Amino acid sequence: MTGSGLPPQDFEALRMAILERKAELPKRLTQVAAYALDHPDEIAFGTAASIASSAQVQPSTLVRFAQHFGFDGFSGLQQLFRLRLRERNSSYEDRLRSLEEGGPALSESAGILNKFISAAHSSVDSLANAVDPENFDRAVSILARAETIYLIAKRRSYPISNYMAYAFGKLKVRCQLVGTAAGIDDDLLAFASEKDAAFAVSFSPYASESAAQARALAGRNVPLVSLTDSAFSPLAECSTVWFELVEADHAGFRSLSGSMAFAMALTVSVAEKRRRG
Amino acid sequence: MTGSGLPPQDFEALRMAILERKAELPKRLTQVAAYALDHPDEIAFGTAASIASSAQVQPSTLVRFAQHFGFDGFSGLQQLFRLRLRERNSSYEDRLRSLEEGGPALSESAGILNKFISAAHSSVDSLANAVDPENFDRAVSILARAETIYLIAKRRSYPISNYMAYAFGKLKVRCQLVGTAAGIDDDLLAFASEKDAAFAVSFSPYASESAAQARALAGRNVPLVSLTDSAFSPLAECSTVWFELVEADHAGFRSLSGSMAFAMALTVSVAEKRRRG
């Protein structure tokens, strides 16, 4: 008797089983377990031999590993990894493609909508990849300890800071929206001190006022967190912490989908951190 | 000599090549071509034998098919199908899972960020599913023929109309943002006539002014397009065309990612339609 009852029926179940028994597994099997969870794609596509060499293990070890989890052999386990990839993809992209293929038949408007949906989708994806959790954490800390948070954004970025101001208001976090009425911005920012902090958003082509205001604040040692779309942005050089987010666009118009998600995450995180002390 | 120059390097190129040459392909190869594009997953995971029997073809035909597109054999072609699945999944969901697994180890902020990314993702997805292309087309037509577009939104929806106003400005479409300064909103709206149109956004809990303004406009036969989150919204009943979009939220705070994508698609579509006449 090698296995342990019935094998898991789907990938999730297998994952749980592996995590559960990971501690009590022999050395080489632990090695396989770690490799399997870290490189599921390799397991799905590779051959027993190639996987074994990648994981620095003998092919037979893979078979034993599979049998420990109730499979007949390695192949049975592999099928679960393949199933996972199959099911994952069924929804979103295929829909886009099918719409795209209907191309000429569809109205132009529907085409534009799909482009924006697609752009929003990839913006959110790139947000997921671009933001380093540690940096995010630092940004949250900086803003959370500020007395007043100054929100700097012009033109296309303004809706972001506007929404943040709304949310901060709901969350009882004091903030000052900069860029709303003409002229008094710099007067407002003159109040900012080291005890405060600022959050600036600017995408190419960068609004010169935003950059100037950011620099001014940085010069007076006001901690500055910023969101921009390039390392060469004027915001990047004067920020305490900055994030690079490239919003996918359609015909030059970005949907701000990624930025909005980021902004809300930041806003809520700050409020949460402040609430917990 | 069997192949035709160099084989495609990625799945998309292969797809194009197949579609391009589909007409001039022999009978059985056409059969394979159709099967390949319809069941890409089968090709990625199956064996030559299993695929052949599914497609009602001989295994050798698969090899010939691959060779027609410049591959050495069937395996080379299969790798492209596998690569596609690999790359599709590499970014988003795995990252979420890995962060989710780090759970307790991760900071709370990172967790919140991921929740918002996830919410944004599903908002955009539901946008793709919820918006009927024909309705969208009607909405675009209504707004495109308006002399002035009135944008009605309060509170959390305001950033959406704000961004639309910015984009409409860039696109040289006349619009009037309603809800910016206190008091004069109704005076502004008094100018609206049947030749104009309005776009209203309101999510639960609905701002009473937005609903009232929308009703007033509808009563004066001003065409009204609206974006809201329920069929029971006060906006739904008085709109010429309306869209239901449920934004996924985290802790009650929506990221507006889906709404933003929708708004920009609408804005650009209107401008485009107007430009073309």
Next chain:
DNA sequence: CCACGTTCGGAACGTATATTCTATCTTGAC
């Protein structure tokens, strides 16, 4: 109707595969 080139089906081939088996090694208890 015939010759020719192309396409197809199916068997044959060599290879690579997953699995099994066994000798060796490790582990831990007494």
Next chain:
DNA sequence: GTCAAGATAGAATATACGTTCCGAACGTGG
């Protein structure tokens, strides 16, 4: 230190795989 139980490495094996090959079928132009 010894022994037993389990785990591992690596060779052995039987299987299944992708590919190749060749004769038959098909369609075409003369």
